[in-house]
């Protein structure tokens with residue numbers, strides 16, 4: 001076992017509920033084991049500028065139930081340039097860090113790989129509401145975001161049912177439809193439109209709503225991932241094609257916030273502890289992942305450019321559930 005004295009931790013890219021519980025788990029575990037934790041502010045920008053603060057137990061009190069990240073997060077374009085990464089590596093040396101824990105998505109992991117090439121040991125923890133990283137079955141924040149979407153859809157259902165409308169709900173996901181699919185199937189949506197799938201508007205949307213209307217159903221939920229196109233355009237087309245009044249709701253940034261769910265807290269806590277163990281076990285830069293439903297790790301350099309494929313079985317199940325029935329045959 002290697003002795004480590006001081007590690008740095010940063011959050012980068014889009015914020016995700018679960019980042020704070022990870023920070024808490026890291027600090028609580030490290031401090032108890034005599035390791036000091038340096039919080040780096042605003043992702044890689046803080047590493048370039050030396051914007052840091054030691055994190056003590058009192059700083060992480062109550063963080064299990066806080067969304068966002070106390071370390072702030074940022075997208076740092078400077079870090080794409082080698083000279084700034086050199087500067088970041090020098091900060092690590094100057095601060096006497098044994099390594100860095102980088103919490104974030106795909107881009108954050110790419111940055112982590114580049115930093116590790118400069119002799120800094122980096123451990124990546126996957127956190128993004130998109131759940132689009134191919135290296136892991138789960139990224140922190142996804143579950144909370146799905147629950148936030150469901151909560152919003154449940155409320156839209158009340159008003160949509162009262163007014164007999166189609167509710168078109170746009171959720172985040174420019175390139176990945178995991179959020180839309182998971183929340184769509186959970187909400188019992190009439191149609192779920194994803195960037196990974198070609199959309200046949202007549203077949204996938206208009207016909208299903210028309211069929212339901214003939215059978216007495218006057219309210220529908222259509223979930224659309226933002227990468228599919230403008231939800232307002234789809235809303236207008238639905239109204240024209242079906243004659244049913246339709247309203248669009250773009251959920252936007254509320255999907256990023258909120259109290260982390262049990263899954264995000266428990267997974268985050270375990271990932272934080274595993275990250276510390278990786279430093280103790282050796283010098284290799286690694287990513288903490290979920291594999292086969294349990295916490296695991298893999299070489300950091302193997303993680304980049306692995307896009308997580310859409311769950312086809314879930315997509316097929318979603319389509320097989322006939323949402324057009326209102327009364328039985």
Ligand code: ATP
Pocket residue numbers: 012013014015043044074075076077078079080104105106107108109110111112114127128129130
């Ligand atoms: P999310 O999935 O929520 O968007 P992310 O981690 O993928 O999170 P990005 O904005 O893509 O978010 O990346 C975060 C930061 O990682 C960037 O602002 C940049 O500082 C760094 N980064 C991204 N790609 C690279 C790269 N190829 N080389 C070096 N650094 C990178």
